[in-house]
Amino acid sequence: HEAIITHETFDRVQALLLRDTRTAPKGRELHLFSGFLKCADCGKSVTRSQSGKNIYYACSTYKNRSRTACTMHSIKHNRLEAAVLFAIQYQVGTAVSYSEMIAHINTAPLKKSQSHRLNDQIAAKEKELTRITRYKQSLYQDWKDGEITQQEYRDMKADYERQAAELTDLLARLTAERKELSNGVDQQHPALVAFAKYQNIEKLTREILIELVDHIKVYENGNISVHFKFADEFRRIAEYIEINTTDTAEAG
Structure with a gap:
């Protein structure tokens, strides 16, 4: 039988179930950052x-176990929400920029795929x-002696x-990464698509956090x-872009 829901949707639901293990004290509401x-x-x-109208977050070790085991690590909700939103907006901007650069690279007659970093790591290992x-x-x-x-x-x-x-095991991963790089990167890479669709994000939701964070x-x-x-995918995409936008003389 065909799947009723897509793998992507299923993975998102599974992530929700894993995150949503703790509810608010009265059990009626799940807070924005619960589990993150x-x-x-x-x-x-x-x-x-x-405390009153003030919402803040603090280390559970400090609050529940011992004030000598850790420090408070306190942050107000409004500041936390604004900082996380800004970080996501920045990453979204990076994804959009990467997509544009990849589109330009992939129209070039020749693309480079040789990663000196990976080659050196593989040789050393x-x-x-x-x-x-x-x-x-x-x-x-x-x-015996x-x-x-x-x-x-x-x-x-x-x-x-x-x-x-x-x-x-490490060599297998590095070799697979080198092979992936040699195949090139498409601007519709799942990592880029996941972020790029939130170009107009102005408010955080749990769904966005679960999908991206x-x-x-x-x-x-x-x-x-x-x-x-x-x-890891963003790191490899960045390397693909760097290899194809840096003018370096390669040894023949």
């Missing part, structure tokens, strides 16, 4: 409080993997295997940092 705010220092949630593999292979002889104990052999072998597995960190000085979804 994190303390920049202890990593725990930053929760909403109200391959060299490191070769070194780890060589060390692991020499362990058995070290044990009595230079290390059997327990040391087992422990070191397990550690080298763990390092090799991590390097192999992963989490928001609140710092002790009242500053915030908004961590967007599609962060």
Whole structure:
């Protein structure tokens, strides 16, 4: 049977369900930032409080556990809402600008795809993997020659295997990223489309936050940092644009 809803809609509903686990104290209303705010220092949630007409947020560790375990990290609702809205508007502007640059790049007769950063990283990790593999292979002889104990052999072998597995996984991701870059970037990239459709955003809603924002960190000085979804995709798009707009002499 065909799906009744699109995968995109399903993913959005799932995100809503994951976010909407906490309701307001009286259980009647879900607040705008519920589930999004994190303390920049202890990593725990930053929760909403109200005193009269004043709404503010503070670190839950400070409020509920101990005033010596963390600091207040307080920020007023109006300031938080304005700052997050500005951050989203800026990211939307970036997405629109990226789309325009990609459209221009893709009309050029030749496009560049060679990422020296990725090439250097892959070469370095391959060299490191070769070194780890060589060390692991020499362990058995070290044990037989009595230079290390059997327990040391087992422990070191397990550690080298763990390092090799991590390097192999990282190499696979870097290689996939290089392949994606070589295929080019379309201006209808999902990351760009997700943000660009909010060009006229003037007010925050939970739906917008759920679609675009992963989490928001609140710092002790009242500053915030908004961590967007599609962060890795935006980084790769920016690199594609940089490669194709920077005039550098390439070694032949």
